[in-house]
Amino acid sequence: MATTKQIIHGVFGDEVPMIEACKKLRASGIRIKEVYTPMPVHGIDALIGVPRTRLAICAFLYGITGTGLATLMMWYMMVSDWPNDIGGKPTWAYYFAIPAFIPITFEATVFCAAHGMALTYLLRCMLVPGAKAKNPDPRTTDDKFLILLDLKEEQAQKAEAILKENGAEEVNHKGSYVVEPKYILEDAH
Amino acid sequence: MNTEKLNFTVPSKARLFSFALMAVGLLSIILMFMNDHVDGDAEYHHTRAWSNVFAGSFFFMALSLAAAFFLGLQYAAEAGWSTTIKRVIEAVTMYLPYGLSLMMLLFILGQLHVHHIYHWMTEGIATEGHENYDAIIAAKIGYFGVFWWVRTVLYMIGWYWFTMKLRKNSLDADKLDVDINNSYHWKNIKLGAWFMVLFAVTSSTASWDWVMSIDTHWFSTLFGWYIFSGMWISALTAITILTIWLKKLGYMEFVTESTIHDMGKWMFAISFLWTYLYFSQFMLIWYANIPEEVIYFQTRWEGYKALMWTVFFINFALPMVMLMSRDSKRNFFFLMFVGTIIFIGHYLDVIMIVMPGTVGHHWTGLSWMEFGNFFFFLGLFIYVVLNALAKAPLRVKNHPFLQESLHHSI
Numbered sequence: 001m002a003t004t005k006q007i008i009h010g011v012f013g014d015e016v017p018m019i020e021a022c023k024k025l026r027a028s029g030i031r032i033k034e035v036y037t038p039m040p041v042h043g044i045d046a047l048i049g050v051p052r053t054r055l056a057i058c059a060f061l062y063g064i065t066g067t068g069l070a071t072l073m074m075w076y077m078m079v080s081d082w083p084n085d086i087g088g089k090p091t092w093a094y095y096f097a098i099p100a101f102i103p104i105t106f107e108a109t110v111f112c113a114a115h116g117m118a119l120t121y122l123l124r125c126m127l128v129p130g131a132k133a134k135n136p137d138p139r140t141t142d143d144k145f146l147i148l149l150d151l152k153e154e155q156a157q158k159a160e161a162i163l164k165e166n167g168a169e170e171v172n173h174k175g176s177y178v179v180e181p182k183y184i185l186e187d188a189h
Numbered sequence: 190m191n192t193e194k195l196n197f198t199v200p201s202k203a204r205l206f207s208f209a210l211m212a213v214g215l216l217s218i219i220l221m222f223m224n225d226h227v228d229g230d231a232e233y234h235h236t237r238a239w240s241n242v243f244a245g246s247f248f249f250m251a252l253s254l255a256a257a258f259f260l261g262l263q264y265a266a267e268a269g270w271s272t273t274i275k276r277v278i279e280a281v282t283m284y285l286p287y288g289l290s291l292m293m294l295l296f297i298l299g300q301l302h303v304h305h306i307y308h309w310m311t312e313g314i315a316t317e318g319h320e321n322y323d324a325i326i327a328a329k330i331g332y333f334g335v336f337w338w339v340r341t342v343l344y345m346i347g348w349y350w351f352t353m354k355l356r357k358n359s360l361d362a363d364k365l366d367v368d369i370n371n372s373y374h375w376k377n378i379k380l381g382a383w384f385m386v387l388f389a390v391t392s393s394t395a396s397w398d399w400v401m402s403i404d405t406h407w408f409s410t411l412f413g414w415y416i417f418s419g420m421w422i423s424a425l426t427a428i429t430i431l432t433i434w435l436k437k438l439g440y441m442e443f444v445t446e447s448t449i450h451d452m453g454k455w456m457f458a459i460s461f462l463w464t465y466l467y468f469s470q471f472m473l474i475w476y477a478n479i480p481e482e483v484i485y486f487q488t489r490w491e492g493y494k495a496l497m498w499t500v501f502f503i504n505f506a507l508p509m510v511m512l513m514s515r516d517s518k519r520n521f522f523f524l525m526f527v528g529t530i531i532f533i534g535h536y537l538d539v540i541m542i543v544m545p546g547t548v549g550h551h552w553t554g555l556s557w558m559e560f561g562n563f564f565f566f567l568g569l570f571i572y573v574v575l576n577a578l579a580k581a582p583l584r585v586k587n588h589p590f591l592q593e594s595l596h597h598s599i
Binding site: 042043056086087088089099100102103 | 472
């Protein structure tokens, strides 16, 4: 049997009732597709069930890469290819002049970690040049907070009630679409 | 809100603990003076004992001064997050008069030749033909002597005035029912901003005058920031530990976890500032290899190697590894644990700064003297700070950012 799914926008004027609504929706087992806010709302990702970011792991890996590249570069330049004797600190071996290498190691680590993180973030969010804004309601860039829901018929009614109870200024139905049964996964949320 | 919990009374256990620390400390200071002599060196004059007393006086004075700086910084930056812990910061600054008095006492005793911490205070150091004559010090004696004393008195008056005025305005604001124009807040913003200006100059120059002049022949322009970063991180750890302790006692429930998290970030960040300056000073001197500069690290490298590495690892590697993740900065036990260790670590840093210039090659490694002496000043500090905390409600009443701080969430 084909299922109809509805797209609902719950629009709020303030973050506090929106956060309450998110908690209530999640408590009654409704999946929140996305939340759009005009400013960052701390802790919202955990509330709406977004898994914890793995960006920190990436940052560590990029940082290690930077450390490695810097060490390799300086080892090749200063030790392997053309050893120097600067201020009585010969670079016949890498460990002879380690203090002199530390600033560059540090800078390269920070450089790689920062650039790697920024690029990973942009690519993961598909924020490439020419990307179209995915904002469903332009007012969320000004002063409105929006909860985006994409639900089955029976859940949609429950969600609408919860949104209204918790002070949603508007609940907008943005149409529905039919999903063939083969595309429906058992909803585990 | 439970109003009773807004007024702090010093728990009898804590009072007893501070008295016990002071008693043990005083006893070990007496024993230290009795035991501290070097056979065959008549010029020694209990130098290690005096240097220990100097280190203790300086460390806690600098710590409360840095807390005053931190308080002024919150005003100058119009920061909202820290309003709930403002009374804790203020309480830490209230040790400043005691710290400054102890420093002044030591300076006067030095001028009376009771101790020999400052080489340039020696009699006849700039008189040609005198047995104590030192040509290098004679060349810069104009900066010491009377000029040094004028500066010292000016620093003390300036710091004392700003600290007391910041505190007084804060207490006066509490007496009003409503401060509609935020008049006291504006006064403190002005004070805080001017204090930043004063502190920017005097923190460096006072470090040169009071600490760097122990090694009178040596100089480093970066030295002031190095001392400053050390005292700043000590102040931050003291404030954090105190806040968490108060929370454990059931006070300060209004301080959010995010505020503590922010203090953890400060501890993490300023640990790196300290490492940056410590390493910069070392690396530049090591690389340039100019004899008159290198002598400073030569003495440390030869007689104080273990201490040098301990300080570096405790104050750099430990906070880096332990305080990096968000979870550890929100874990009170973790913060207390790391905070206590780096607090001691920065005291050891002061020991490492002071001892080589005074005790020099007579140093035999850390002993009960350093710890006993530390206990006395720690006890005094705890006693003064807890009493200052008890004098005012733990939450400020009329502060424009109070609500923001109560709802601080990150």
